[in-house]
Amino acid sequence: PLPLPRSFVLKCLEQARRVQAEAVEMQQKLCATYRLCHPEELTLLGHSLSIPWVPLKGCSSQDLQPTRCLRQLQAGLVLYRGLLRALVGISPELSPTVDTLQLDVADFATTIWQQMEDLGTAPAVQPTPGTMLTFTSAFQRQAVGAMVASQLQCFLELAYRALRYLRGP
Amino acid sequence: ENCGHISISAHVMRLGDPVTASCTVTQSCSHLDPEPQILWKLGAELLQHRGRQQSHPDGSQKSTITLPHLNSTHTFLLCYLNWSNSLQLLDQAELWAGYPPAMPSNLSCLMNLTSNSLICQWEPGPDTHLPTNFTLKSFKSRGDCQTQEDPIKDCVPAAGQSSCSIPRKHLLLYQNMVIWVQAENALGTSLSPQLCLDPMDVVKLEPPTLMALDPNPEMALPQPDCLWLRWEPWKPSIYMDQKCELRYRPQLREASWAQVAPLPSSTTRYELCGLRPATTYALQMRCIRWPLPGHWSTWSPSLELQTT
Amino acid sequence: ENCGHISISAHVMRLGDPVTASCTVTQSCSHLDPEPQILWKLGAELLQHRGRQQSHPDGSQKSTITLPHLNSTHTFLLCYLNWSNSLQLLDQAELWAGYPPAMPSNLSCLMNLTSNSLICQWEPGPDTHLPTNFTLKSFKSRGDCQTQEDPIKDCVPAAGQSSCSIPRKHLLLYQNMVIWVQAENALGTSLSPQLCLDPMDVVKLEPPTLMALDPNPEMALPQPDCLWLRWEPWKPSIYMDQKCELRYRPQLREASWAQVAPLPSSTTRYELCGLRPATTYALQMRCIRWPLPGHWSTWSPSLELQTT
Numbered sequence: 001p002l003p004l005p006r007s008f009v010l011k012c013l014e015q016a017r018r019v020q021a022e023a024v025e026m027q028q029k030l031c032a033t034y035r036l037c038h039p040e041e042l043t044l045l046g047h048s049l050s051i052p053w054v055p056l057k058g059c060s061s062q063d064l065q066p067t068r069c070l071r072q073l074q075a076g077l078v079l080y081r082g083l084l085r086a087l088v089g090i091s092p093e094l095s096p097t098v099d100t101l102q103l104d105v106a107d108f109a110t111t112i113w114q115q116m117e118d119l120g121t122a123p124a125v126q127p128t129p130g131t132m133l134t135f136t137s138a139f140q141r142q143a144v145g146a147m148v149a150s151q152l153q154c155f156l157e158l159a160y161r162a163l164r165y166l167r168g169p
Numbered sequence: 170e171n172c173g174h175i176s177i178s179a180h181v182m183r184l185g186d187p188v189t190a191s192c193t194v195t196q197s198c199s200h201l202d203p204e205p206q207i208l209w210k211l212g213a214e215l216l217q218h219r220g221r222q223q224s225h226p227d228g229s230q231k232s233t234i235t236l237p238h239l240n241s242t243h244t245f246l247l248c249y250l251n252w253s254n255s256l257q258l259l260d261q262a263e264l265w266a267g268y269p270p271a272m273p274s275n276l277s278c279l280m281n282l283t284s285n286s287l288i289c290q291w292e293p294g295p296d297t298h299l300p301t302n303f304t305l306k307s308f309k310s311r312g313d314c315q316t317q318e319d320p321i322k323d324c325v326p327a328a329g330q331s332s333c334s335i336p337r338k339h340l341l342l343y344q345n346m347v348i349w350v351q352a353e354n355a356l357g358t359s360l361s362p363q364l365c366l367d368p369m370d371v372v373k374l375e376p377p378t379l380m381a382l383d384p385n386p387e388m389a390l391p392q393p394d395c396l397w398l399r400w401e402p403w404k405p406s407i408y409m410d411q412k413c414e415l416r417y418r419p420q421l422r423e424a425s426w427a428q429v430a431p432l433p434s435s436t437t438r439y440e441l442c443g444l445r446p447a448t449t450y451a452l453q454m455r456c457i458r459w460p461l462p463g464h465w466s467t468w469s470p471s472l473e474l475q476t477t
Numbered sequence: 478e479n480c481g482h483i484s485i486s487a488h489v490m491r492l493g494d495p496v497t498a499s500c501t502v503t504q505s506c507s508h509l510d511p512e513p514q515i516l517w518k519l520g521a522e523l524l525q526h527r528g529r530q531q532s533h534p535d536g537s538q539k540s541t542i543t544l545p546h547l548n549s550t551h552t553f554l555l556c557y558l559n560w561s562n563s564l565q566l567l568d569q570a571e572l573w574a575g576y577p578p579a580m581p582s583n584l585s586c587l588m589n590l591t592s593n594s595l596i597c598q599w600e601p602g603p604d605t606h607l608p609t610n611f612t613l614k615s616f617k618s619r620g621d622c623q624t625q626e627d628p629i630k631d632c633v634p635a636a637g638q639s640s641c642s643i644p645r646k647h648l649l650l651y652q653n654m655v656i657w658v659q660a661e662n663a664l665g666t667s668l669s670p671q672l673c674l675d676p677m678d679v680v681k682l683e684p685p686t687l688m689a690l691d692p693n694p695e696m697a698l699p700q701p702d703c704l705w706l707r708w709e710p711w712k713p714s715i716y717m718d719q720k721c722e723l724r725y726r727p728q729l730r731e732a733s734w735a736q737v738a739p740l741p742s743s744t745t746r747y748e749l750c751g752l753r754p755a756t757t758y759a760l761q762m763r764c765i766r767w768p769l770p771g772h773w774s775t776w777s778p779s780l781e782l783q784t785t
Contacts, residue, residue, distance in 0.1 A: 007769065010718070010768060010769050011651045011677075011769065013718075014651075014677075014716060014717055014718065014769065015650075015651060017716035017717075018716045020716070021715065021716050034245070034261075034263075035212070035213075035245050035247075035261075036258075038258075040255065041249070041255075041256055041257055041258040042257070042258055043255070043257060044172060044198065044250060044252055044257035044259070045172055045257065045258065045259065048171070048172040048197075048198060099646070100593065100645065103645060103646060103650075104650070107649055107650045107651055107652070108651075110649060110651075110652065111651045111652065114619055114652065118620075136171050137171075137174075137260070139260055139261050139262075140171070143258070
């Protein structure tokens, strides 16, 4: 098992809850402002825009691999930060929420990266957010926002369960 | 690449006007289903059998729809693909409906000597349901405002406000200027009637300050039916010739105001006689720029004096 | 061409330090009077026989003066020419005197979850009598703050304020950062001791909201010595694990608070028993981030409940 300091796991749990709450707020605002309330209606659009889905195979409760889980969690957070960066300036109502969410996702990724560095388990190269998404319409940007908010919550749900397992009793 | 795309006659229209839109689903997106069914929603309402759907040589599908009357001021028109029995949203168009701006009315301006700015206000007219920008426009002029001298910078009111304040540095005092309001939204523009005024002729005066005056010491016995008072014009207007009116009434129920003929502002003392002895009187004063044009100040707060 | 010119050792000095200045009167200016008398004033005070005056080969005159101790924090040194019995002012130098800044002390910071900013405040130290700039400086760090990671933009407080607010976008939450205050004026610079903290460990919590809870409906008769209550943590801190303390006292004179052992924030209901029947109790609660570090919130406003 990975010798994870208790305070690190507790901080990650808090950050996961914090980001989760902000993702929920973003989703609620997208629903209220643009009536984008059903992410399940955007699957086809997501395929066409090749919105990446972030697997957390190392974090599954059946086969939890702490080092791999932390790496995937950190890489996923970096990816979501990139997706959120593409949504900056989406609209005056949403910008504050997207800006805060982007900062909190980035800080969460840094918390994990620095811990991996301290443990010597960090990958040689820092993961990057990948190419910035571009949109051909305001609708696309709003729809991607709804997808990101929804997927980020599922991602964090998985991460939270794994972190709780790592925290131990 | 874009899966589906709505093109629409206009995003902003008059309330009740028709809307025509088409949704084109690209071949790459509809390849899964040779006859993909395109569906429309207006807000949350599914528009059953309302779109005319055609296939195009390039393999894309296009559905066209016409809504005879758009009756909500803000809604969304959504284009869906029925994709293996799940509605997939391809594109949505935000729609606004409202009215072109009515002519702004009751434009009036007052020169504020404290902030040294010309403050104008107006009636915006009925709600247009659309984002509508109001701008106070003006230019310097002369005489009876038939000529346009230098333009003056547009005055943009704070959001939702129907007033605007033109700062001193944009004003040419003691000369006429032309002022009007422009209202503009996506459906049109309208202008208020123009005002022709010299800012100094619309000065908003504050009332003078009334004070008791001790009776003339040489007088042996102050007459019982008189009161002595003095006043100071409102400080920022001290350089202006003014005339002032004094009114007074006894502190008795249903007593009505009596008024003294206008007093030139140069005299700042007054002896008011012909009053009831041993009675408390309320006195008020107001002033107006005079003989040059101006607006009356409001009446000053009451000064209460008692005859002996 | 300049008639007279003061050159001075310094315009800003320590209170009580000496000042040396010279005033040179050009030949063109002193041509009227072969032996022009140069006089000095400090503020309004004429400095009798204090300047050593010499002529220069180029015909100019120079007077040099030394003031042993400058005791006013802001004054003027004036050079005059006694010109046919009238004092003519040739030049003046503005002088400030004060102290270098003392070390700012008592630096403390709180993370405000509503404005999402880190607000730090400090004691500026005694008045230096000189324009003194305070700057809140910081950099991101790790572990026990021995390494410097990215610098953070200086935080410049509003004029006269001894506090500054670092906005969220400049912060790295859940990592330690180093913070200190720099004070600077013309006479020197001083730095406060450094703080090493994670903004999230200094969160300023607001108290929870206490509410009455209807007794359990299944209970036939609510026990007379019990009260039922529930609470909600302060909304912006809802994602934080916290522990809370409940205190209560009967509404009787000199009644003191009794306290319940800490309650984890996950349980938001509580049955308080062992109380006096038919008595009104005041209940208050406070919470702290736990087990991660934090500050206690203030006690909540009292909730008044009565036992049956």
